[in-house]
Structures are given as C-alpha cells and as structure tokens.
Amino acid sequence: MSRLVIVDYNNFWSPSGGGVRRYHLERMKFYKDKADALLVFVQNDGKTFTEKISDSLIIEHTKAFRFPGNWEYRFLWKNADLKVALAKYNPDIVEVGSPYILPRAVSKACKGMPKPPILTGFWHADFPVTYVRRFFEKWKMPRIAKITESVAFAYARFEYKNYAKIEASCDEVLERMNRFGFSKERLDWIPLGVDLETFTPTARDENLVDELKDGDPNRLTIFFPHRFCDEKGLRLFLEAYPILVEKLGSEPAVLFAGTGPDLPRVQEAAQKFKHIRYEGFIHGEAEMARHYASVDLGLALSGWETFGLSILESLACGNALVAANTGAAAEHLTKSGAGVLLQTRTPEALADAILQISKMNLAELKQNAEAYATKFSWKNCFEKQFSLYQKLVQG
Structure with a gap:
C-alpha cells in the first residue's frame, strides 16, 4: 500500500489551548518522521501559507475568521478555503475535530473529488452534555435540559451523517453517543496519551x-x-x-x-x-x-x-x-x-x-x-488510530 495521506481540520485549535492543542502537537510529532504517511494539518491562522516540517508533515496555515473579544479561536467554514488542502493533497482520510458546522462543510467540500476521502471525526467535546444540557440544569430546568440535549445530539448526527467513524476517548461518552443514535459500528475508542518521559x-x-x-x-x-x-x-x-x-x-x-x-x-x-x-x-x-x-x-x-x-x-x-x-x-x-x-x-x-x-x-x-x-502513551494512541485509518482505506 502507498503511503496514507491524512488531512486534519479542527476549529477547536487555539495557539494557547489546552487538551485539543496538545492532541494536535503530539499527533504532529508522531507523523513527523513516519515514512508510510503524510499528515497535513490545516491550522486556522491570521494568514495563509504552507509550512513544510518534513516529508511526512505539512502545516497548511489558513486565514480564518477570528472570534471577537478576548479569544484566540479562529473559525474555518468557507468551501473555497476547505477545498485548498483537499485539492492539493487528495487525501485518503480526512479528520474533523470540532462538531459545529465544520463536519458538514468539509463533507460538502469533498463532493465531486475524483477520489472522495473517507471522513472521520474526533469527539473532543461532548457538547450536547457539556454546553447544552448543563446550561439548563444550572438554571433548574431539567425537562428543557433533556429536550435540548436530544436536539443537540440530533444536530450532531446530521453534521456527521457522511462520516465513516467517530472517535472518542471515554467509554461513558461512547455509550451515550450510541444511546442517542450513533451506531456502534461507527464509533471507535481511541484513548489519548501522556508524555511518560516528562510526567513521572x-x-x-x-x-x-x-x-x-x-x-x-x-x-x-x-x-x-x-x-x-x-x-x-x-x-x-x-x-x-x-x-x-x-x-x-x-x-x-x-x-x-x-x-x-x-x-x-x-x-x-x-x-x-x-x-x-x-x-x-x-x-x-x-x-x-x-x-x-x-x-x-x-x-x-x-x-x-x-x-x-x-x-x-x-x-x-x-x-x-x-x-x-x-x-x-x-x-x-x-x-x-x-x-x-x-x-x-x-x-x-x-x-x-x-x-x-x-x-x-x-x-x-x-x-x-x-x-x-504507564498504560497510556501518545505512541500507542496514534498507532491505534493509524491502524483504524488503514482498515478504513482497505475496506
């Protein structure tokens, strides 16, 4: 099999962010010297340029809308912007790490490609619970909390309807996603890692x-x-x-x-x-x-x-x-x-x-x-994920 080409989008990326930023930094470390793969990280930025880190790692800095106020998040959704990396690298796999608008926008951008990529998502934020249900629970509105949680999961299913796999790192989260309509066949447990040489x-x-x-x-x-x-x-x-x-x-x-x-x-x-x-x-x-x-x-x-x-x-x-x-x-x-x-x-x-x-x-x-x-390492995390990608491509 020729090397696997992966394009990575995520509107949760922030230059000073926490867990999501760490995930992408460690992911890039893993792919930097990986001969059988090319990872292209589409990094939302203030300007557009290509940064080649190695033969197997490229960062496509892409100008994106910045949220007003004291935020460092930039939001990418325009079809023309999304298509640049897709047309340039013709990926086998596309991963989308944020659930709002971007999954459907990427899916739309992939339509009409000579070889449409396999779409995967990473459930970095359990937003129907964390940002929707919790909000109404705090205001002592349990019935509305349950209704809006169901609506949020319906929205998520719509956003990811063309995605072959959704990855998550918590069994409880995966069980809840299944309960709210994501089939078990489309869900995969990918535990994240820790730098065991530093954190000891x-x-x-x-x-x-x-x-x-x-x-x-x-x-x-x-x-x-x-x-x-x-x-x-x-x-x-x-x-x-x-x-x-x-x-x-x-x-x-x-x-x-x-x-x-x-x-x-x-x-x-x-x-x-x-x-x-x-x-x-x-x-x-x-x-x-x-x-x-x-x-x-x-x-x-x-x-x-x-x-x-x-x-x-x-x-x-x-x-x-x-x-x-x-x-x-x-x-x-x-x-x-x-x-x-x-x-x-x-x-x-x-x-x-x-x-x-x-x-x-x-x-x-x-x-x-x-x-x-010690059971968790970033190497194990990304080897498991890469194996999943290979199985998806091989059918």
Missing part, C-alpha cells in the same frame, strides 16, 4: 516539597492547574477548603496555577490563607511535571471530561486523586484505584473525600496512579 514521579523537586510542607511532614499538599471556572470545580474546592482545614486540624498546602474567570477568587484565597499559593501561568511541560510530582493529591472535579489529559499527567506523576463521579474523571479513577470518587458535588462531600484520602495508604495510592498511567 522522578520530576519531584524536594525543595518545592519542603516549601509546601513548611515544617510539617504530614501536611497534605494539593496542585490545582485547571482553568479557574465553575466547570472545573474551582468554586467547589474553595468552599470546601475551610471545612477541610477544620476537619484536618491544619491547613493543606494548595498550589493554584493558570487563569480563568474566577482568578480573583484564587487571589483572594491566597491572601486569606497562609498555605494557598497562586503560581501564575506555568510554562513548559517539565515545569508542570515538577509541580505535579511534588504534591500528594490531584483534583479532577469536572464531570464532563472526554478524556482529561491533565488527569493522566497528574496520575503519571504519582498523585492520588479525588475525581468527579461521571465522565473520564470517574473512568480514570475507577480503573486506577488511585483515590476517591466524589459522590455528591457539595463542599462538605469534597472535604470528606480529601479527608478520606489523608487517612488512606498514600504511598499505595501513588503507586496505583503511576502504574495505571
């Missing part, structure tokens, strides 16, 4: 450990590197913290890193409590790993993760975990045996879950976390 317990910095423990070797230490917003459990944790202090009889040390709409709440907490620190934005994977590996506990409080790259990075560094009881967070926690599920989303329940971990064998939980994470 050996990244531990004893100086940072000593700073956080602050003279108390039994002080519990926690790292929160998630977006500062309600979805990630920021407010829930801040409300649980004083309860936890009372139950433990001492202040756990907490490192916050990153930013988000609730940044003022983090800064206020850092001023109020001696052992809460705000680290700002941490640059580089090695620095992230150093922080992960220097604490006892990670928090995965979002119940709507489709894989949770930060969860796996935390586990790979040997962190015990308190996790939401739904989505990828629950899946990782249950399979790893590395901590405690948060059964109810209340400050009291979260404080109790963290307290429970403090009384468990922390060394054993850390061993469970690391052992589980």
